[in-house]
Amino acid sequence: MNERSRSLSSLNLLKSQDGYPIERKVIEASGRLGSLYDASTDNLIDRHAVQKVERKIPRRRSICRLLLGDQSKDLISFLKDIDFDDAIRQSICLQMVTPNGISRLIEYNQPIDENTRFLYYSYRARKEWLDVTAHQTNRIVAAPSLPTEATHMITKILWGFEVLCIIQILKNEFANPVDRLLHHICDQLQDNRIPVKLSSNDRQLINQLNNIIVYGSETCVNQSNISLLTVLTRIQDWQKDSNVHQPLIYTMQPLRWLYNNPQFDVPCTFPRPDNPHTARIENVINRINNQITDLGKIFLNLPTN
Template identity: 30%
Template sequence: MATKQGYLPICDPDFTPIAASTSNSFISRRAIDPSGRLGSLYDAYSDRVLSNSNINLSTQLAGSHRRPECFIKTCNVDECANLLKWWNIQDEQRLDVALQTITANGIGALINYSRPIDKYTRFIGYNYYSWTEYFEDDVFGRPNKSRSSRSDAHATHMIVLVNWGIDAIVVLQLPHDDEPINEIDNVLQKLSYHSTSED
């Protein structure tokens, strides 16, 4: 296990695998494109997984000991002018979603949310990691172990670590009536608590 800073974020914060740490050009991306797999080739200039290009290497798995997270957020108009930025989507990925060079799937579809955002808007986020799949450093030094189904001149990176789980956002627009708002918020807070409780 490695303890240095700068490694990729994984499902269990207490465990840091040596995942291709010999590279000095890590990038981290939310999985807007569901086709990506460990070993898939990636074009960072267009933020897309290259289809039918996969390198087969020995993989490692790390199970998660982390509890699910569920939280409820509100935001004002200024904060939410750019929902993808507000939700911590990487700058390059936001640009490619905005330019439609990649399809706005998953959380990326927030860019298409067109309803008014005001004090009655609630964002519910749910995050659960079940396991991390990754390549260790030494697999790249083993001769004749790498098999690629297809090479691609556009590839700039390879996916060396994948966190598997759920990363979801729900947008609710509550009734424009101040009287029931507190009651609704209490129900949402209870829902948030029970969705992460082990009881």
Template identity: 30%
Template sequence: MTRAAGIASLIDYPQLIDEHTRLFYIYQESHIQSEKDHFHHLKNAVRSSTCETFATHIITKIISGIHLLVILQLTSDKEKEIDVVLKKLQESIINNSPVVKIDSKEQDLLDQIISTTVYSNIDVVTKIKKLPHIYETIIQLQRDDQAHGRLKYILTPIQWFYGHHAIHMLKLILCKSEDIETLEYYLLQQKSELKVLNFCVNHNLFELLQGKCQKQLKNIQEELSELHILHMKDIERLHNVLLKIRNGTINQSLIKKEVSLDSPEEIQQLIKNITNHINALKSKGNLIKQLQSDGFEYCDVADLGIRNGLEGDRINDMLFGNDSHKAIFLSNDKFRNDDQVGWVELYSEMIQESKTNPQLRLVYADFTYSTYTLKKMTTVSSKDMIAKPNPSNSQPSETNIKRKIPSSTPSPSLTNEFINILLLGESGVGKSTFINAFANYLHFQTLDKAQQGKPIVIIPVSFIMTINDN
């Protein structure tokens, strides 16, 4: 219910703990600082006090020592060799023996440890990132107990000092141990669930997508932020309930009503949505990985600006550009999931075609995230611009008719004949304006269509217009 500090910060460890993880744990008590000899004077001072306070306990004993946990993430190919070195360092610390010398071979092995994270009640140790330095610091701490940090605080109720004078003191009702265990389990479960989702999105998915589907990844990250806010509100709610129970405002039995093993419905629904979105994007990441291994380029057509309302010629220009050696597979997740056999057949045909024509660029155009309505999955080649129907549908429906993207008549810019034009002129004479005007002239059939449609701006330009005296 409070901010984690010292070794308790382990709850915020960002990585997953698996078979490649090693834990290096030390707990050692060294000395005790007690107020036992001053109890009589302390009791008199407290009893003579007339101030009202919200405090319920006084610290009467402090235990100091070493509390340390080192978390190591090892490489899978050097685990056994590194474990041998770790065992050597562990025995040295347990036996409190002189510093073990680490040779160059052992040092090379320790340098291959992927990450080292230290949690401790001694702040200086948590800043060290190399295991040999951590080991040397531990040996020094074992010999110098003055550098040890505080481990435990022993508390005594203030009412014990006041005796019968404690009428005005704040009441304190201790919760039952089983209720506290239920609360702790609930909070740890919520924290762990949030950590797993964060790691899955910001590490696993991020690496899998390799820069693709960034908009969808950002949407999931925003959902995670929303989930984090809901968790914080839930913790604040439980915090207030616990305070009211301890000061006697509400009955202790209500903690079972407020805390259960199931999180609030709003949190459960959001977690379900996030999990579904993660699985969908993970499937997309695996598809992209498969496409790349088979020689395809992945293209999210939404990133090209392809949207509902664009004409076929415009979509064609955006997909093909001036590339005369490109074959494109147009599909989306719905077609791929609903007709896996047909999808595989078209996919295999394109791979076979690329083997006979090594210069051919294979592109997978994904319409999943675009507002453009794709009527049918199909393949299109910049060479002949002939769309192939889905072979698995012997009798296509009216909405799944054979169609080309774009129109049936190829525009001159999509033939195999290209003309390169060099446009020269001084700055400000209108080269960019001419190029933009020429592009709009080729795109729009009439002036009315040009006025109604969105102008094409290939090269951004700016100019000053003089109106009257301004």
């Protein structure tokens, strides 16, 4: 390929109409359109907000899932079932972000087994986005004037709220009627049939479920020991109250695609030595190494016969 062809190819790459977006499930909900984001650590760098935005209502408003417990899986694996991708789960594992909302699932301290149920509900209120194009975003929002650790800018936000109920069924013979009830609830929530219709027997059964922990958007779930019936009763109010709605998913474009600026030519930069996230990663790595060493000593001391 000659130099002219190579240049044209690079130009076409940069001017891809859709850019090179990445999505992240939101941990820190204070980001807004135009905010800068470090995708290598999943942290917001600033909280800049742009007023000139596009909006629309999502075609699919409600998502509900019922998941069964599995003692062979660790808690971080269950986050994958509720749309946390590998990158954000890795950031949670390495303690580069502080869990908020439903990601606090990893703080759950009870055993997960065949009698555990996860009822997940997400309501998508609206989408907002910036109409950005390659190397012309400065017409909407100015490029950072100083060197930054940011790699991306938030260009689209899905707003709403979400709730995760972790339910422990105390008796095996109790499991089938509870599962039927939870499927009945999940079907209604999935179809956005609000308020959820429950019979007197359903309510009686729900009241017997007294080992429930609830995580959710902080604007609607401020304590984890609320009942399932309370959650179901409040969902309709939460849907209508825009003050409850928070960012659920950030979609971000790389700064090197958004701006024609030499400082963004490198996809990402090495963190500064004083970056606190680096220290946290080193602590985790050291802890893992120590555990491996301890396991090695245990195996060496095992009897040979």
